[in-house]
Amino acid sequence: MIPAQFEYARPSSVQEAVRALAEAGEDAKVLAGGQSLIPMLRMRLAVPSTVIDLGGVSDMRGVRDDGDALAIGAMTTYADVIRDPMVREHAPLVVQATETVADRQVRHMGTFGGALAHADPAGDMPSVALALDMMFDIEGPGGRRAVPAGEFFVDYFTSALSPDEILVSVRVPKLPGWGTHYEKFNRVAQAWAIVGVAAAVRRSGDTIEKARIALTNMGPTPVRARGVEEALAGAPATAEALASAAARADEGTAPTGDVSASSEYRSYLATVLTRRAVAAAAGIPQDG
Amino acid sequence: MTTAEAGPTPQVGAARSRKEDARLITGRTMWTENITLPGMLHLAILRSPMAHARITHLDVGPALEAPGVIAAFSGRDVADVQGSMPCAWPVTEDTVVPDYPPLAVDEVRHTGEPVAVVAARDRASAMDALEAIEVDYEPLPVVLGMEEALAENAPLVHGDQGTNKCYTWTFDSVQAGTGGDVAAAEADAEVVVKRRYTQQRLIPAFMEPRSVVVDPTGDQITMWSATQIPHILRLMLAMVTGIPEHKVRVVAPDVGGGFGGKLQVTPEEFIAFVAAQRTGRPVKYTESRSDTMMSGHHGRDQIQDVTLSARRDGTVTGLSIRLLANMGAYLGIVTPGVPILGAFMYNAIYKFPAYRFECTGVFTNTTKTDAYRGAGRPEATFAIERAMDELAAELDMDPIELRRRNWIKHEEFPFTTVATLTYDSGNYEAATDRAMELFGYDALRREQAERRRSGDRVQLGIGVSTYTEMCGLAPSRVLGSLRYGAGGWENASVRVLPTGKVEVITGTSPHGQSHETAWSQIAADQLGVAFEDVEVLHGDTRTSPKGLDTYGSRSLAVGGAALVHACERVVEKARPIAAHLLECDPADLEFTDGAFRVRGTPEAAKTIADCSLAVFTSHDLPEGVEPSLDSDATYDPANFSFPHGTHLCATEVDTETGRVRIRSYVAVDDVGRVVNPTIVEGQLHGGIAQGIAQALYEEASYDNDGNLLTGSFVDYLVPGAPDLPHMVTDRTETPAPDHPLGAKGVGEAGTIASTPAVVNAIVDALRPYGVTDVPMPCMPERVWRAIRDAREGAPEGSERS
The missing domain is CATH 3.30.465.10 (Uridine Diphospho-n-acetylenolpyruvylglucosamine Reductase; domain 3)
Known part of the structure; x- marks a missing residue:
């Protein structure tokens, strides 16, 4: 070592x-x-x-x-x-x-x-x-x-x-005017994310105006969940609309498997965590 | 004249702060890695990247050309002197004990196996030179799974043995005369629960990596090692290398944890020994964390087939266990015996009328397994406690009620079990009642029902684990009957210095357990000296020549008893001297409140310090009295001790993601009389943490080629404080009748009890979904899959009744 x-x-x-x-x-x-x-x-x-x-490069700090x-x-x-x-x-x-x-x-x-x-x-x-x-x-x-x-x-x-x-x-x-939330899912506190979701959402009254959602550990680079973003743009800020939009979270992703999670599970988690992240960012109450 | 009207405050039972902590926490102490000797060389070890291969070419020549390198050699270079690593516990007459060279000679059988060593002036040069060594491997077929290894035509780990089977060991209550026939019990049973559980492979993640220094200077070779077992190591070095025992000194300085992982005689110790002899210079080898994980021994790794027979009223009628135990590629010091330690505990706290146990040890191309905290007993406790919960579910009975119907009642102790052990004492009713009260059992059951009714995304589960375990390894006669290569006694001696200060020498070897504190408390009470006036010496075969070291919750249970007896002998040696000083008849003296007093005249007193000064000067001793108070005692326990307890765990399971959160955890343990409650609590917290880690987080896994996938803490997940629940701990106290202090042992209790409590809670949360098991570690994906598979496999309303 x-x-x-x-x-x-x-x-x-x-x-x-x-x-x-x-x-x-x-x-x-x-x-x-x-x-x-x-x-x-x-x-x-x-x-x-x-x-x-x-x-020693002090002007790179702060x-x-x-x-x-x-x-x-x-x-x-x-x-x-x-x-x-x-x-x-x-x-x-x-x-x-x-x-x-x-x-x-x-x-x-x-x-x-x-x-x-x-x-x-x-x-x-x-x-x-x-x-x-x-x-x-x-x-x-x-x-x-x-x-x-x-x-x-x-x-x-x-x-x-x-x-x-x-x-x-x-x-x-x-x-x-944007609401944001980071939803991280890992097995122990100090571990890397199995999947993470960074969400930034702008609401206009009861409508979601714009959402920017990026996924951690869902491929070789961090990746925007474009399908979800599209589905959310102009959608009502309701649990139902959010759920159907979030189901698209794994579109265009290429997660790998490791000892803590398979790629299949990561894809599934991305949809659940996206729903939770956007709900938290946009202040949409969730069932259960 | 000394007066001692008010006796000293009793130390046993007091929550004294640990004497060791200041130096251990600041690191201002002697760890093996801190040792530097004049002219010392640093070793680096080349390890096999292959799980199974023939070494077709190995040349250390180029490494010898590298800067700073003094020596380099391979297994072939030292084949005739390095010997074979010892196994002290072949459990049957025909146990296969393969040759185990410290440095592989012709063949490697697991990744990480040492193949060559470099000795250089500094560590960096030694590491650099490893890259120059030329090795060619011819791959051989790899076998990793136990059932695959036992299949016909399976690749052989040791070709010359003709089999991958190490042994089969059986126990049957019919043959033992302790019970009936399990097949008959099963045939007559109204309910039979058959389950298969897998004890995943774990890595003992002690804090200090293993390290060894060998000094060949002079007539006696000295080895410092981060080991739990300096005495056994010395004996094994002598037996394997042929160097006379008295020419070998072994020192375990401060050792940073072990958990059984340092209950081992390691190839690296032998390699360092050989390197020191060959170079004639002191050498040091300190492994990296990756080395530890890859080639230090692992724990658990068993497949357990459990058959539990019962009547519909909940009375258990038979228990049959069939076990496969992964030995790994070689046998370590007690590898074959670990699952056998469990054989006596599957019947647990219950009155089984029939019991059968069969274990087959299997060789695979993996790092060897050996002792890990609990060693056999956590596995046994897990299987029976999981199966009891399954039976309760099958009978639609509260799991605690089921246990009550079957456990040994407090008035039935001592109780001889179907597995032949005689449980000394216990009160399962009291511990369970207390645990249920602290836990709020009924309220949690109500909340669980409510969440089930409302279909809450987060379901609540309640897990029960009632356990006992055998502590205080061990009565030597029992070990002999199990073919173990040593006894189970322990030694202590006491030296009383002229100023009345006391040195206690113990043959146990602490590596975090607080012996210095606890032994000081015991000696203080026994001798009437101050806690601060006791120094505890350990871990050096020169100062403590006799001992069997620390493992199996034995230090206090066996070594503590030896200390009490040694102290008693000091008092008896002092008695005639005190009588002489007090001018009375020795028979008129009693030793109470820390001093000798004449019966009926308690004011006149002589302390041990008074006597030791008299001994030092020896100017005026009674005729024929030896001028020494120093004493020594060796204690061989007549029986094990059997602590017990009830652990209750509530988990919240997110049924959408599979994530498990431990909501509350209550442990009520009965470890007999307690010397220091803070130390006991610390042992329980750490033990429970390790048990939870097995339930939820840790698993050593290999890929299909035998490469360890969990070779660092990035993938091998040891939980930290944020991942662990608040633990509520409490105790009941049923003294051990066979121990002079009434103490039982606590080192492994938390680990043994906690794993099934957690998994039972997870399964309990998910029973309405049809889930009957989740394999460990119950990581989110496995929980999620268990729910999904149960849903798919069993459409709603068709769950088994």
Whole structure:
């Protein structure tokens, strides 16, 4: 349980980090909070030539008001995200989902941006990013670019980041008038989700105006439940309408099976949990 | 003159804080991994990635070229010196005991089996060098399931044995003369419940990974090991390697948990021993968590076929158990005996007139199984308590009422069971009544009925588990009759220092149990010294040369009795000295309230400290009295002790998702007289947590090629505090008549009792759906499938009556 040898760089600014990454070449790995990378290094599942530790890049930490959005620095820890008054006010879904991540120790080390850049479809942050339509600010040798959440997640543990790019911050839209909920289903509190559902819903009186629903661990990337969203748009805010819409939650998903759940069960759970998540987000009472 | 008008406060029964905690919690202590010796080398072990294969080529040469490497060798290199891992419990005359080389020589039989070792100047270099070792494997067919392994033409785990069967062990009450014939009972029965239960494979998830340091410097080889059994380890090292026993010293320093998982003599200990001898330098090996999970021994893994015969009034008339027990690929120190320990407990607290038990041990290409908290008894308790609930459902009888009709009544103790054991004492009525009161049994039954009536999505279930278990392993004669390779006695000695401070030396070997605290309490009361004035020494064969270590809830039940006897001998040795100091006849002295007093003149007193000072100077001792108070006692229990209790669990089952939530949990245990209630409560909380873990969360599983799928805590789910319910614990106290303190033992009780309570509660919640079982662990998907299958298999209204 000792990593193979690697070179180590600890830049103190984004520019330095980008330069270090370019110099290190393709086999480099970027270290954020280390909650995924360190175990992979220790098990020698990852054998990078260089580890670039962003722990010293202080301008990548913290939350800033950016008008219609909040800009969360990629190196902001989960714990700091949960505590931040702006996040609590404008992005309660982020707070709710982040509180379910692993355990307290992990939340004090793990970072918001690290979790997103890791692009684990079983992670909680990616589906939340999709449901909230977050915008990813990325920096590389060619400068800065912005990628919407819908284009960021490419495959298992693969994002739109090029090997020479770094995720600097993430803009989280403030969604006044929306209700949100994260429904996570796991076997023990610190485990990854078997299935998770991030729901953001805007109601207009007795009608659901718009819903954005994203699923955790239902395929190689977090995935929007488009069928449910379509069915909900303009639907009455009733348990019956919700139930029939939620039945479409597994459309277009490709869940896998593991020791805790088969793909069949995941597909079924997605429908149940979507119904519960939307009901909670939209304030629709459920039977039983 | 010392006066002691008011005697010291009794320590036994007091909730003293643990003496050990400060150093254990802060880690400022000696764990094996903390040990660093001059010139010490670090070992890394290459393990097989194959579940069954022939080693066709293995070359450690390239590893020797790697930086920092001092030595590297394979099983073939040490084939003539490494010996074969010992099994101390072949349960029958014809038990198959295969050769078990610490480092595989020609063939590997489970993933994770050690094949080569590297010794380097530092741990990282040793790990790096492993990658340079060249190995070629020729795959052999893999057999994983027990029934597949017993089928004709099954691939053989040990080709030279010609069979995958390790043994078949039987007990029949007809032959034992303790009861009738189960076949006749079944033929005459008005109701027969036949069930198959699977005890899934579990991994003992102790906190401290196993670690071993060997120092070959000098005349005596010293081994430090994170083990539960330093004394047995020393003996086995001597017997296997041929090094004389007195030239081997074994130390178990502070050990971070075991749960039976460190009741083992491990290949890694032997590999380190050989490495130290070959290099002539101290070596250290500390395994990773993945190593522990892959190659440390596992627990449970049995298939249980239960046939329970009864009359319609609920009276049980016969019990037949057929067991398959997975040994894994090799036999560990007590592998074959674990299911046999259960053989005596299936009849549980009930008066069965006929009983038969048959167990077949089976080899498979998996890591060996061996003791895990409860070892055989949780499995037995699960099967009988599940079957009793099934019988209650079959008879439409309250499960507690069914138990009442069949259990041994308190006035019937001592009671000799159909399985030949004599239960010492107990009061099942009192424990059950108390548990029902704390639980609010009737109110919960009413709520359950209401939820059933309203078709609530979340159904309520109530699970009952009434158990007893055999503690205090063990009377040596009984172990002998079961072909176990050692006795079951325990030793304690007491040294009284000149200043009146006391050293207690115990042959038991704590790894989290609080011996230092509890033994101090006992010695304080017995000798009239302060709790703080007692030091408890353990786990080093140099300071405590005699002992049989800690497992099977034996430390207090056996070792505690030895300590009481050793203390009594100190008092008897001090008596003539105290009489001399008090100028009276020894016969006129009584030892009460911590001091010797002349009968009728309680003011004049001499303490043990007074006597020890007199012994130290020896200026004025009575004629012929040996100047020492030090004493030693070895205690061989005449019988086991039988704690018991009633655990009640209420679960809420989300019938839509299959998720189970434990709503309330009540445990009323009777562990005899209690030395320290806080420690007892801690044992119960931890034990219940582990039992719940088996019911709901934990399972070691392999893929079809024999790769462990649950090789880390990501997949092997050990519950944490947020996953566990609030536990209400209470006690009744029926003293053990055969124990000088009346104590029984508590180390395994919680684990034994809790698993069936939880599963019974889940099944009870789902009975209206036609569900009669959910396989463990009852993870959400399995609960969901059980509901779905029952619905599909049995259309509404057609449930069995």
